[in-house]
Amino acid sequence: MTSDGPVYVLVGGTGGIGAPLARRLAGEGARVVLGARDGDRLAALAGEIGARAFTLDATDADAVSGLVSAAAEAHGRVDGAVNLVGSILLKPAHATSPDELDETLTLNLKTAFYLVRAAARAMPSNKEPGGGSIVLLSSVAGRYGLSNHEAIAAAKAGVEGLVRSAAATYAPKGIRVNAVAPGLVRTPLAGRLVATEQAEAASAALHPLGRIGEPEDLTDALAFLLDRGRSGWVTGQTLSVDGGFATVRPR
Numbered sequence: 001m002t003s004d005g006p007v008y009v010l011v012g013g014t015g016g017i018g019a020p021l022a023r024r025l026a027g028e029g030a031r032v033v034l035g036a037r038d039g040d041r042l043a044a045l046a047g048e049i050g051a052r053a054f055t056l057d058a059t060d061a062d063a064v065s066g067l068v069s070a071a072a073e074a075h076g077r078v079d080g081a082v083n084l085v086g087s088i089l090l091k092p093a094h095a096t097s098p099d100e101l102d103e104t105l106t107l108n109l110k111t112a113f114y115l116v117r118a119a120a121r122a123m124p125s126n127k128e129p130g131g132g133s134i135v136l137l138s139s140v141a142g143r144y145g146l147s148n149h150e151a152i153a154a155a156k157a158g159v160e161g162l163v164r165s166a167a168a169t170y171a172p173k174g175i176r177v178n179a180v181a182p183g184l185v186r187t188p189l190a191g192r193l194v195a196t197e198q199a200e201a202a203s204a205a206l207h208p209l210g211r212i213g214e215p216e217d218l219t220d221a222l223a224f225l226l227d228r229g230r231s232g233w234v235t236g237q238t239l240s241v242d243g244g245f246a247t248v249r250p251r
Helices: 018-027 039-049 062-073 098-122 148-172 188-194 197-206 216-224
Strands: 007-011 031-036 052-057 080-083 132-137 175-184 239-243
Touching: 007 018, 007 062, 007 098, 018 031, 018 039, 018 052, 018 216, 031 062, 039 052, 052 062, 052 175, 062 098, 080 098, 080 216, 098 148, 098 239, 132 148, 132 216, 148 175, 175 216, 216 239
Parallel strands: 007 031, 007 080, 031 052, 080 132, 132 175, 175 239
Antiparallel strands: none
């Protein structure tokens, strides 16, 4: 971390994707601000990489706004913000309770909306040298029909719609809004889906490149979209990082 590096806010920054992303960004000289609900994991990661850390519930809009505002106050600016909060619910619609649907929409869509709302207020409004990058997480389920994914598919399709509309709204301020749509990635959240060799092999076979994703596959894409030097002319896009799942059929 350097005193003049870009300032990046990571909501859900201690998870299976958030932690390696935080380490990567800090290692590249960024000033990282972490928000997560597990205080112990948050403190450990923040101490490891020299980040500022705030314990919060990302489903609380005011808490997300407070996190982004604190980052701007501490560092004088916010250059990028990523929402890494999410869940996986694998149930058909008829077996999904209203509470399960509400929870899925809240964790995956509302948290994304709250970050867009907060970051758009905090990011510089002039294109040079201002602007900023907001990156959200979608899923292959948001763009490809998968059985028993109705709730999560609805939430992630909402994220992609949010990306396009927010990109249009904030483009005049130089703020870019994009998303990454992964296939199955090896994280604790997806652990039960690859709990055995047979289960992992079955999942890998669905991906034309013959394997499930690793966290680094996602951090590469997220870091690219955050970096104005590499993706400064990219906005309103959802980048599929899914081993070809959504567009290519395995042989």
